[in-house]
Amino acid sequence: DSTVGSSSDCKTCPCPTGATCAVVPKTKEVVCTNCPTGTTGKRCELCDDGFFGDPLGENGPVRACRACSCNNNIDPNAVGNCNRESGECLKCIYNTAGVFCDRCKEGFYGDARAANVADKCKPCSCSPYGTVDRKTTCSQVTGQCQCLPHVINRDCSACEPGFYNLQSGKGCERCNCNPIGSTN
């Protein structure tokens, strides 16, 4: 408050070098303005949107702000792509999920870190008749759906040889053909 007129009225900004500060009219709280490039917050302790780190080292060693790191599974046109402190990815795309968009979301399988979008996460597409409890989820790595007895294939879409009636929804039944009267 420079209106009082004493030499101690103006105080040094509690901000990193180069930044200025201002007093919020309502709360009389001091906030830094013009924080060093890439940082923001009351004390320039936060990274700008799209970046993460701990520029003042408030929770451990100083970590300079760097761009959200999400295995190329975020869209640069989106806002709020990662948590500005932890870097946790918040807007995974291409059917990925996880803290760093590093795995496939439920109902999808493949390699979330693949370079090619087409090789990333594909839908499980489990056959509803052949799957336990008609589940639509599969192994996130192999894509294997959880098949009922005597049901085969990744997507549980067929019966083992010698079995039939996938449509029953209870697994496939043995054909019980007489070996003498059958070909093959």
Next chain:
Amino acid sequence: PRSDISPLTPGANLLFAQSGKIDHIPLDGNRMIKDESKTVLHVPGKVVIAVAFDCVEQMIYWSDITQPSISRVKLQGGETSVLITKDLGSPEGIAIDHISRNMYWTDSILDRIEVSRLDGSQRRVIFDSDLINPRPIVADPASGYLYWSDWSRDGPKIERSGLDGSDRTVLVQEGLGLPNALTFDPQSRQLCWADAGTRKVECVDPFSRFRRKLIEGIQYPFAIVSYGRNLYYTDWRREAVVAMDRHDGMEVEEFLPQRRSRTYGITVTYPQCPAGMNYCSRD
């Protein structure tokens, strides 16, 4: 008086968001009074995306995506009230219907468009289908329309509906990239958008569907507003507010905030609502 906001210059002002704050630039006709620009609202720690203005109560509305919320504050001074906090993912666009006293917003995580009274009450979802990355939304209260765009990489589009959600129609689909920014000018009835994918500014008459290109080769627009003879847009790459002539597309002026970081939502404040177009005043 206790106040979150620093007083604005009388007359028209541009308001735009940058990390943790909203700044204003006074307008003198079609010029920006750059050396009088300053921060009107400090919200350190927040990431403000959308900024909108209600000319009746002279209030600004904004959205934050860090703890997703929509808030408002009186321009003349006063305290911030937080209006919406629950069931929000990524609120990135706000439209004000100053006549019917409603606000609309887009959410690009929940993939929907919602409406409520200006105090946040009587909230209702109006669209929750065929939305991937809805961002800007604008109202034309005089004619009763709502416009928004979706920058989905698989099918960007600009849409329109009635303010009650009726008659949803796709207005523009061809030749779009990332239509981040949208504005409606009621005088000329032009719906204009700035596209970070095609790097163009284009306008369409939503009624005749006549479309024209104003400029191409711009950098990375995020939000746009129409006022007087200019369009003003924020640009992520230039980290600036750019003024361009609405008629010939020529760049008129650039404002570079002291703080170097991306610029987000933009709106214009003015002392009085446009006169003679209040269809609800008949009731």
